[in-house]
Amino acid sequence: MSIISRGFGGRRREPSPDLPPGQYLAHDFPVLSAGPTPRIPLDRWHFSIVTETGEKHTWNWAEFTALPAEEFTVDIHCVTKWSKLGTSWKGVSLDTLFEDVETAGDYAMAHSYGGYTTNVPLEDLLDGKAWIAYEYDGEPLHPEHGGPARLLIPHLYFWKSAKWVDGLRMMHEDEPGFWEDAGYHMYGDPWREQRYHGD
Amino acid sequence: MVKRIAWRAATVVEVRAETPSARTLVLDVPEWGGHLPGQHVDIRLTAEDGYQAQRSYSIASAWSAESGRVEVSVQRLADGEVSPYLTDVVETGDQIEVRGPIGGWFVWRQTSTAPVVLVAGGSGVVPLMAMIRARGLAGGRQPFRLIYSVRTPEDALYADELRRRAREDAGLDVHFVYTRKAPDDWPVPPRRLDVAVINSHGWPADFEPDCYVCGPNTFVETVADILVALGHDPKRIRTERFGGA
Structure with a gap:
């Protein structure tokens, strides 16, 4: 039973069936980063998938942007409570990147320039559910929002969508990444409000 | 199985105005197990028709088992x-729901002996104040420096307490930066925080300090870039x- 907050609710935001529990609509695009913003020159950028056997698949910027890209519009939900609906991106589907990757690992650890990590089950990366995005709203992705390229897994809380991503490491067992180690949920489904450990 | 962090009914036992647009709520939270400076809480409000909203707020107080209290300082957003409900409506005796403590990264641990540079923009001082208070409470000797950027003197939270603590504690330096209006006797005109300020009032990168920066995104972005450029x-x-952004 919740406590009624006397006189609260007069300034409520517009309700929306697209908002997961506990979220509110943001009209700007808040930035959440645990440290300084890394700036990665495109001629030094690369992205790789390393399997549990150590096999490495790497793309440089030219190779990566030559892959078939998709334009897509999705809702994003940050664990700090804001959601942004109908955001437009361009990027490469993880299905495309995994086409020639042979793996028996069920989990991936995403790694980023700057040292950030986050864990995701492989099945949440495939079947059109995740991308490596490099354009937002028709513009190259700004470094503050994770450019040159970020992981985008819109059906999970946004900390799973690693900014400045530089690779995925396949694992047999699930392991915590950066925020998961600091008390946040291992999976992070916004519709089940899996914000913190134990949710 | 990890236990879910529960929502608890907290009672507001004291309300303190910090600035014209910010105030501190002192909360009595049943079964609160303590917190680290820098952590935050989620606060949930429920309207009479069942509508709910929740937000995160940084904890301003250091944890002490004797007081058992949790303080949050809230800046009113237009x-x-x-x-606005927390700054203008809530009164002593009211109850609100609280869940926490949350966050294990932006925290200062008393076991760390590294020098510390704290850089705050506006109400971003709140979690840094918790660190200063925790160090004070523990009698810590770690060298602390706070650089605190505010628009005008009236916008500074905890200004008197910060000056008192800096006076009484040789290990704590506090430097204010005024960006719009400075006090009449201030030696420099209002200015933005820049590389010279961070260089003069922080610790050199050679000292390998831990740096905590909190504030509006553009402010944090600028300060973090300056710290990196200075070799941190x-x-x-x-x-x-x-x-x-």
Whole structure:
């Protein structure tokens, strides 16, 4: 039973069936980063998938942007409570990147320039559910929002969508990444409000 | 199985105005197990028709088992939904729901002996104040420096307490930066925080300090870039931001 907050609710935001529990609509695009913003020159950028056997698949910027890209519009939900609906991106589907990757690992650890990590089950990366995005709203992705390229897994809380991503490491067992180690949920489904450990 | 962090009914036992647009709520939270400075709480409000809203707020107080209290300082946002309620409506004796403590990264641990640079923009001082208070409470000797950027003297939270603590504690330096209006006797005109300020009033990168930067995103972005340019290891720079880019 919740406590009624006397006189609260007069300034409520517009309700929306697209908002997961506990979220509110943001009209700007808040930035959440645990440290300084890394700036990665495109001629030094690369992205790789390393399997549990150590096999490495790497793309440089030219190779990566030559892959078939998709334009897509999705809702994003940050664990700090804001959601942004109908955001437009361009990027490469993880299905495309995994086409020639042979793996028996069920989990991936995403790694980023700057040292950030986050864990995701492989099945949440495939079947059109995740991308490596490099354009937002028709513009190259700004470094503050994770450019040159970020992981985008819109059906999970946004900390799973690693900014400045530089690779995925396949694992047999699930392991915590950066925020998961600091008390946040291992999976992070916004519709089940899996914000913190134990949710 | 990890236990879910529960929502608890907290009672507001004291309300303190900090500035014309910010105030501190002192909360009595049943079964609160303590917190680390820098952590935050989620606060949830429920309207009479069942509508709910929740937001995160940094904890301002150091934890002590004797007081058992949790303080949050809230800055009123003009277009806010929750903050105006907390700054203008809530009174002593009211109850609100609280869940926490949350966050294990933007925290200062008393076991760390590294020098500390704290850089705050506006209400971003709140979690840094918790660190200063925790160090004070523990009698810590770690060298602390706070650089605190505010628009005008009236916008500074905890100004008197910070001056008193800096006076009484040789290990704590506090430097104010005024960006719009400075006090009449201030030696320099209002200015933005820049590389010279961070260089003069922080610790040199050679000292390998831990840096905590909190404030609006553009402010944090600027300060973090300056710290990196001054040679600080990006891994020693922890940031907490609010607002968009």
